[in-house]
Amino acid sequence: MDNIAGTKSSLTWAVHISVAILVALWLFPTVGLFVSSFRTADQIATSGWWKALFPQEQNEVLRTAAPDTQVQEGTLYVIEGNLFETGSESEISAWGTSSREISAYGPGDTADLGEDGRLTVMADGNYRYENDTAFEGRRGERVFVTATAPPEFTLDNYRQVLLSEDATDSMAKAFFNTLTVTIPATIIPILIAAFAAYALAWMDFPGRALLIAAVVGLLVVPLQLALIPLLKLHLGIGIGKGYLGVWLAHTGFGLPLAIYLLRNYMVGLPRDIIENARVDGASDFQIFVKIILPLSFPALASFAIFQFLWTWNDLLVALVFLIDSTGETTVMTRQIVELLGTRGGNWEILATAAFVSISVPLIVFFAMQKYLVRGMLAGSVK
Template sequence: MSELAVPAVRRKEGGSAWRGRLEHLATHVVVILLMAIWLIPTIGLLISSFRPSADVQSSGWWTFFFQPAQATLENYTYVLAQAGIGTGFINSLFISIPATVIPVFVAAFAAYAFAWMSFPGRNILFVVVVGLLVVPLQTTFIPILRLYGQIGIEGQFLAVWLAHTGYGLPFAVYLLRNFMGELPREVFESAAIDGASPVTSFFRLAIPMSVPAIAALVIFQFLFVWNDLLVSLIYIGAANPENDPLTISIASLVGNFGQGWWYLAAASFISMAVPLLVFFTLQRYFVRGIVGGSVKG
């Protein structure tokens, strides 16, 4: 049908072909301008991270293009060894991996129950769980901190793992339940007839068939935790600086160095390395997670 429609359009606009071309040019200009606005800030800092401190203080990053021989790795070696960024990187990994694994498992159990088991109050309970999605984390800090003080895990990795699990669950349950609910019913029914227990069905059928949703969730939760400043600041923060993740190390560098851009730049790019790697290799799943999670809910 659209093939028939095209010539009709052409005929109508035939006289103003130049106008169409002009519009197309305007589109390119706006798109490229926006791309430049989005890229320049990052490029500026990236270049500064490779410049010697004296240069960064005395001239703008764009002058680098006229003297690229000045490039140095000094800033990176300094922050990794001296400014706690190396330790911060390891800590960020120690925090992010379990804080991703635990909520994904726990949410998968719950999502499976919500999707394929029947029990009274199932829909209401699910709405309540999703409703918790918008409780601000800030509302929870004081009582949880008191609780942690009593059981003595403040400043430990465990404190942030469990907190991130609690905070991440409403979204995780929601995303996985929606995906698992769409899986074909016959598969689970025939498995049950063949005598498979729910545990077997879960690990052999539900999980393998839900890989796209799980991948999106893993990326989402991992990036959220890796990039988190607030939760770590509250539950680890000053209580145990040895366990501080990268975001805290960098935030305190901003305070200590103020204008020491060369170090800040290097530290920031070290912290961005992992998210950028995830972004470029798994972008498809990342986008799907965002679109799937938000358009539906």
């Protein structure tokens, strides 16, 4: 009965569940990265991103005010204030004066520090530190507190990543460098591959079958095999390391897939349209520009997505063909690697930099996903 027309296959639910699992596996780390990019370093260190919307309990080491702020009240010397920064809504649930006993006292309790005086800490962070003799030293008393902090989100991470004046930290210049590499490296192979695909699909000339076989063979050649020979060629002809070299490298590595994808799509176009245009006296160039290109837009757009995403996320080709010793041509993938070295413990900065890097591919993917699906199916069925 499952094969009767109009009935759904018994595997429908399995397909739906599989798709839902794949979407969740992809969405889970992306959302986590997005949420972490707005959190502070303390929050990231003490709790997972899925707890970002709930109050968090964390341990902190705070200090009372310096002894030079003390006032004399009769026979007592007193230092008063608040352990938290101005505007903080944190609430202390336990505190202590030793790292071994950070929960020795509760809010409102008074700790007897012997000759160092007596310290009282309230739940809102207000404290009173008093002694029979004058306080000495330059720093206040350390207080270990266990506080419940409300959810907190900040834009400081993005300000530091995008607006930092330090070239080693700023992602803004790396963002524009990546655009400088990606846009030409996406457009150039599309232009070349479109002409080549039309010739292989609709023009008869000697050796066409061999060229098609060569294109298919190049699809399985790892790009790592060509990196060193291609770099030597660039240096030999005077291109060296720079934007032109990386554009040509991405063009060469992307052409086999582009030609194969577009040729398969163009072969499936109605033959009657091309033959009628030739009968009307249209040249191959006119047919290509006025008929083939408009009809092949889904395939062109799908390859553009493939090429854009691959080039944007590329690190290996950029390392080989771009000069980055001065930082003037550093792309975002390289910048994140450098941040891992210089700011390996600042997870909030790394999360923000990583999300800035994937933001453009996410926009491109969601905006043009229907063309991506068409491109995956182009030429696979007749």
